[in-house]
Amino acid sequence: MVDLAQNLKPISYVKAHTTEIIKYVEDSKSPVVVTKNGEAKAVIIDINSYQKTINAINLAKLLSFGEKDIRNEKTITHENAKKIFEKTLSRKK
Numbered sequence: 001m002v003d004l005a006q007n008l009k010p011i012s013y014v015k016a017h018t019t020e021i022i023k024y025v026e027d028s029k030s031p032v033v034v035t036k037n038g039e040a041k042a043v044i045i046d047i048n049s050y051q052k053t054i055n056a057i058n059l060a061k062l063l064s065f066g067e068k069d070i071r072n073e074k075t076i077t078h079e080n081a082k083k084i085f086e087k088t089l090s091r092k093k
Contacts, residue, residue, distance in 0.1 A: 007032045
C-alpha cells in the first residue's frame with residue numbers, strides 16, 4: 001500500500017525541482033502529493049500507474065453494470081447467450 005504522507009511536497013518545492021520529482025515518480029512508481037498552504041491539492045504519478053488506475057476504474061464501472069443487471073434480474077442463461085452469440089456470428093459470414 002502506498003503511504004501518501006511520506007511523499008508530501010509543497011508546491012514551491014515541486015516548482016523548483018520538477019525534473020527530480022518526475023524522475024522520482026517514474027523510477028519509484030510512488031506518487032507525490034503536492035501541497036499548498038499545508039493542504040493536499042494534487043498528486044503526481046507516473047503515466048503507467050495512471051493508465052492502470054483508469055483501466056481499473058473502467059473495469060469497476062463495467063462490473064457495476066453487471067451487478068445492477070443481476071439485482072434487476074436482467075440476465076440470461078449461458079446457453080441462451082451462446083445461441084445469441086452463434087446467431088450473431090453466423091450473420092457476419
